[in-house]
Amino acid sequence: MSQTAPGAYLAAELILEIGYLFQDGRVDPRKKSNAPLIAMKPNTTAFNIALAGCLLFCTTRKAEQLLDIMPRICVKADANLLIVMAHIYERNGRREELKKLQRHIDEACNLTDIQFRQFYNCLLTCHLKFGDLDSASNMVLEMLRKAKDARNSLAVATLVLETARNDNRAFTARISGPKLSQNEPEGSHKDRLIEHQIISYDEFSRDRNFVKIGNEAKEVLLSLLAKLQTQVELITTEHGILQPTEKIYVKLVKAFLEAGKLKDLARFLIKAEKEDSPVSNDDSALVHVIKSCISLGWLDQAHDLLDEMRFAGVRTGSSVYASLLKAYCKANRLQEVTSLLRDAQKAGIQLDSSCYDTLIQSQVLRQDTQGALDLFKEMKEAKIPRGGNPEFEQLVEGCAGNAEAGLMAKLLREIREGQKLDSGVHDWNNVIHFFCKKRLMADAEKALAKMRSLGHTPNAQTFHSMVTGYAAIGGKYIEVTELWGEMKSLASSAPMKFDQELLDSLLYTFVRGGFFVRANEVVDMMEKGNMFIDKYKYRTLYLKYHKTLYKGKTPKFQTESQLKKREAALSFKKWIGLC
DSSP: OTTSHHHHHHHHHHHHHHHHHHGGGOSOTTOGGGHHHHHTSOOHHHHHHHHHHHHHTTOHHHHHHHHHHTGGGTOOOOHHHHHHHHHHHHHTTOHHHHHHHHHHHHHOSSOOHHHHHHHHHHHHHHHHHTTOHHHHHHHHHHHHHHHHHHHHOHHHHHHHHHHHHHHHHHHHHHHOOSOOOTTSOTTHHHHHHHHHHOOOHHHHHHOTTOHHHHHHHHHHHHHHHHHHHTTOOSEEEETTEEEEOHHHHHHHHHHHHHHTOHHHHHHHHHHHHHHSOOOOGGGSHHHHHHHHHHHHTOHHHHHHHHHHHHHTTOOOOHHHHHHHHHHHHHTTOHHHHHHHHHHHHHTTOOOOHHHHHHHHHHHHHTTOHHHHHHHHHHHHHTTOOSOOOOHHHHHHHHHHTTOOOTHHHHHHHHHHHSOOOOHHHHHHHHHHHHHHHTTOHHHHHHHHHHHHHTTOOOOHHHHHHHHHHHHHHOOOHHHHHHHHHHHHHHHHHSOOOOOHHHHHHHHHHHHHHTOHHHHHHHHHHHHHTTOOOOHHHHHHHHHHHOTTTTOSOOOSSOOHHHHHHHHHHHHHHHHTTOO
């Protein structure tokens, strides 16, 4: 069920519905008459499957509801559940919960390096979401430092290598199964194997101890967890040691540049170069970042980074100065050209002939013949050979043609294609979620108003917290209707995305309160988006609260508003199959 989007949502709903029967010790396990009911209680494996399905199909707020009910029905967490929880907290922006979970992760003795990698990938992603660049960069530097210590200590490195091999061998044996063919996509064999192993109803009836269905559930869980592992991009492992990937460098550099923290960026990259394997001055990460800024036309940022590099005592080749000089000449920024030439002389950098050619052409275009002649004499006196340095131009052309050119090409793609994150939205979402969870809706409303006044646009997660908060205290249907109107106006003017969880919570609230005009609007939107709707749930809800609504004859006299409400209710009743 959890291997499809509708099935994953329905599985989460089913576990929530069954879980409510057991919460707060309602069912006494000591009574023999409760034995069949106790057998239905969701265990850790069932929760793992439902949560992993929610993660794969992006219904993570429903997954968080499952996490909330777990302690109330006394379900204990295992190693897999800890990692799944980390993924959920990261997707929903619950950074404080992730920090609390870190202590349990560090103390757990049965986690593999793959699971450690997933957790720290989630924590690093969450730091980036919140714009906490200090914490993110410190995490990367700590990884590099530990990796360096491990490389320098042969005994420790050997021990870690053997441990990692054993863990990987054991975990791979559990999830890989028979060898896949070269043309077969990863995970397809496992999915097909599970389909063949589905037991019949007769076999299920004879299996009184649920052994076969338990084994099938474990196979499904391992298949889902294997798919989750492929989503880890920021961290890798080498001999069991966590290592940052190029992707995290790209994301961090982009975030530093967007925040205007050039000094912090330079300091971070210089420290990273010292901790990591040293490379040539012209091939360092900082040089690639400077060249990327030049390619994007961010000349001031490139110059500032070059200054920070010089102040830190890090030498670089002439290619960076040459590229920036040519860009300044092209932009006709002569004052900056003079400043850059002065900096190059202080750093002891000898510019090549192509730079002098560019400078001479610039002087000629400005009709400064004497300046051009002076530059030509200076070039001859310095005995600079003709030729130039075409390496950077080739690199930029390669990037422009979407060719692979290492860190620089990835950074250019990330900046051009990526969207700027509003970290303030995540902070306010956490505040609003806290108040809604505690049913302090007056405080939640004040927080939402403050969020708007600061220029942050509420998103689907914000509205979902508000709607579920109003639904929890009951009777706040007018407030939910006002929120629905705001959502529709936002969707028409801004790229707000209505997801299944938000619309489902709205639909539940409107049906519960008898607001069928609004309920039909939500149904239309969900059907247009091809979203799954559990009609059985809404049929049950309608029969519970509105069973006798509009059952009699149509009144002879009724206002237009009354007629509209009646038609909407009958239309909804027909949609759920009750007439």
